[in-house]
Structures are given as structure tokens and as C-alpha cells.
Amino acid sequence: MAKTxxxxxxxxxxxxxxxxxDNxxxxxxxxxxxxxxxxxxxGKSTLIKTLLHLHPSLTGKIDFYGLPFKKAKRVIGYVPQRGSVDWDFPTNALDVVVMGLYGQIGWLKRPSRAHRKLAYEALEKMDMAPYADRQISQLSGGQQQRVFLARALVQDAEFYFMDEPLAGVDATTEKAIMAILKELKDEGKTVMVVHHDLQTVTDYFDxxxxxxxxxxxxxxTDSVFTKENIMKTYGGKMQRIVEGGSHVVHSN
Known part of the structure; x- marks a missing residue:
């Protein structure tokens, strides 16, 4: 039986x-x-932010591995929406990834050569090593997203939250990101992703x-990704969902 x-x-x-x-x-x-x-x-982004104590809750209880967030946060990684980040901040891609290690390094200490090596390897995994010294403001949207994913990967977390990591990226970047997410899953990691494209849900998520x-x-997904549940969730906002939808969803 799978562990909660x-x-x-x-x-x-x-x-x-x-x-x-609400409840x-x-x-x-x-x-x-x-x-x-x-x-x-x-409330999709708000859900993630509330789980990670980036937004206050009114009621409720959140347990990670049977612990409150503050005791489990070292094993949790987070990729925020790209639009919520100040990309004009004067830093390069490698330093952004190194920031993902500050939980290990400590905010007042300088990263070691070993830390920078880990960050570089994370960039390599996202095919961004050639851009390690590039200012983040000079990167394309897809490249910025790859850097942010590298920053999450370098933490070597057990549980990853990603807020629309595929929004506004090119097809090559989308494919690369999904390959990494499936690799994390295959390694036994847990991943939750805010996603906007219903047509790819069955291909991307279990x-x-x-x-x-x-x-x-x-x-x-095989059980609950149905037209009925889409209608129940989206209500009158169904116009953009492909008509017929036999290749997108199935009926109970």
C-alpha cells in the first residue's frame, strides 16, 4: 500500500x-x-502557497510525512510561477540555482566549490549549462523556466510543487520539463503541478x-479524468475544451 x-x-x-x-x-x-x-x-496557486505557508490559512490542518510543514520543509522543493519572479534582478543563471542550496549552506555563508558544482550539474540536466554565466534577464521565457527547475532539482527534495511550469514555454522546453518530472516520479519522488492544458493531462499525470x-x-487519472468531472469543475467555462473530447477524456 502506497505511503501517504x-x-x-x-x-x-x-x-x-x-x-x-473552502473545506x-x-x-x-x-x-x-x-x-x-x-x-x-x-485557487490552484493559492492552494500551493497555503500548503507551503506562503499564504495564511483560515482553517485546516496540513501534514507532510506526518509532520507540520516547518518540520518537513527541508525535503520540499518549489517552483513558483515565472511571472511572480523579478527577472531583472542582477544575477546569472548559476547563482539562481545556487540559491536553491541556501537551506544547506546558510544565508550568511558563501557557497563552496562543491555547492557550485552541484548547481552546474543541475543546469546540465536542464541543458542550460552553456548559459551558466548569462544574466537571467537575458534568457528567454523557456530558458528562465529551465533555470528555475534546476534550482528546485539541486535541492534533491522528496516532494516538489510546481506552479504552471509549462505556461508560456516552447514545445521543446515542455518536453524537457515533463521528462524531468517523470524521472523524479520514477525515482520515487512526489510531484504536484498546477496545469492549464486539459488535452495533455492523460499523457502527463498519473x-x-x-x-x-x-x-x-x-x-x-484513468479513473477520474472524465467529462463529468470536468463539467463539475469548470461549469460554464467549458468553451475552450475540445468538443467531443474522446481523445481527451473518457466517460464513466
């Missing part, structure tokens, strides 16, 4: 006075690759979590 590595119970959160998450409950199994899907404004303020459905 994240248990969320009765989680609620708001922005100002607007409830964004969210789910469990995540070790070694799973889960896509979080739902319409714009459904689990799917439908979210619209609360969890509408969650489970194995």
Missing part, C-alpha cells in the same frame, strides 16, 4: 474577505505525479486533482 506523504484536512483560505479555498480535503501518495486543474480563479475553491474530484 501529504494529508490536507478542512483547509480554507481567503484573499482579503473573499474565500478562495479542501485530499491525500497524496508517495511517488505520484499529480496535475492540479481547474478554471482561472479556482493522478489528477480537480479544484474549484474545493476539491471536486481527486484520484487516478
Amino acid at each position: 506523504v501529504l494529508k490536507v484536512t478542512n483547509l480554507s483560505a481567503s484573499y482579503r474577505k473573499n474565500t478562495v479555498l 479542501v480535503n485530499f491525500q497524496i501518495e508517495e511517488g505520484s505525479l499529480t496535475g492540479i486543474v481547474g478554471p482561472n480563479g479556482a 493522478h489528477v486533482l480537480f479544484l474549484n475553491r474545493t476539491v471536486k474530484e481527486h484520484g487516478l
Whole structure:
């Protein structure tokens, strides 16, 4: 039986006075690759931020490996939305990746040659080693996303959260990122990804979590990625979903 590595119970959160998450409950199994899907404004990014204590919760309990986040955070990696990052900050790609090691190095200590070697190897894994000395503002959107993924990889975490890592990237970068995520899964790591393209869900994820303020459905993609659950989650916002959809979803 698969080990539960994240248990969320009765989680609620708001922005100002607007409830964004309401009574969210789910469990995540070790070694799973889960896509979080739902319409714009459904609370997908807020869910990740609340789980990682980057946004306050109103109610609820969050357990990672049976522990509160603060005691488990060393084994958790996070890739935020690219649009939330100040890419004009004067630093190069290698230094961005080194930042992923500050939990090990300590903020007031200088990274060693061994730390920089680990960071360089993470860039190599994302085919970004030739850009190690390039200012991040000079990188394309896809290259920036690869650097941020390298920063998460260098942490060698057990559980990764990624907020729309495929948004606005080219097809080659999307393929490279998904290859890395599946490699992490094969290594027994656990990955949760905010995802916006319903047409690729069945190809990319073995689990799917439908979210619209609360969890509408969650489970194995083969079982729960159905037209009925998409309708339940997206409601009237179905216009962009391919008509017919036999190659996208199946019916119960």
C-alpha cells in the first residue's frame, strides 16, 4: 500500500474577505505525479502557497510525512510561477540555482566549490549549462523556466510543487520539463503541478486533482479524468475544451 506523504484536512483560505479555498480535503501518495486543474480563479496557486505557508490559512490542518510543514520543509522543493519572479534582478543563471542550496549552506555563508558544482550539474540536466554565466534577464521565457527547475532539482527534495511550469514555454522546453518530472516520479519522488492544458493531462499525470475553491474530484487519472468531472469543475467555462473530447477524456 502506497505511503501517504501529504494529508490536507478542512483547509480554507481567503484573499482579503473573499474565500478562495473552502473545506479542501485530499491525500497524496508517495511517488505520484499529480496535475492540479481547474478554471482561472479556482485557487490552484493559492492552494500551493497555503500548503507551503506562503499564504495564511483560515482553517485546516496540513501534514507532510506526518509532520507540520516547518518540520518537513527541508525535503520540499518549489517552483513558483515565472511571472511572480523579478527577472531583472542582477544575477546569472548559476547563482539562481545556487540559491536553491541556501537551506544547506546558510544565508550568511558563501557557497563552496562543491555547492557550485552541484548547481552546474543541475543546469546540465536542464541543458542550460552553456548559459551558466548569462544574466537571467537575458534568457528567454523557456530558458528562465529551465533555470528555475534546476534550482528546485539541486535541492534533491522528496516532494516538489510546481506552479504552471509549462505556461508560456516552447514545445521543446515542455518536453524537457515533463521528462524531468517523470524521472523524479520514477525515482520515487512526489510531484504536484498546477496545469492549464486539459488535452495533455492523460499523457502527463498519473493522478489528477480537480479544484474549484474545493476539491471536486481527486484520484487516478484513468479513473477520474472524465467529462463529468470536468463539467463539475469548470461549469460554464467549458468553451475552450475540445468538443467531443474522446481523445481527451473518457466517460464513466
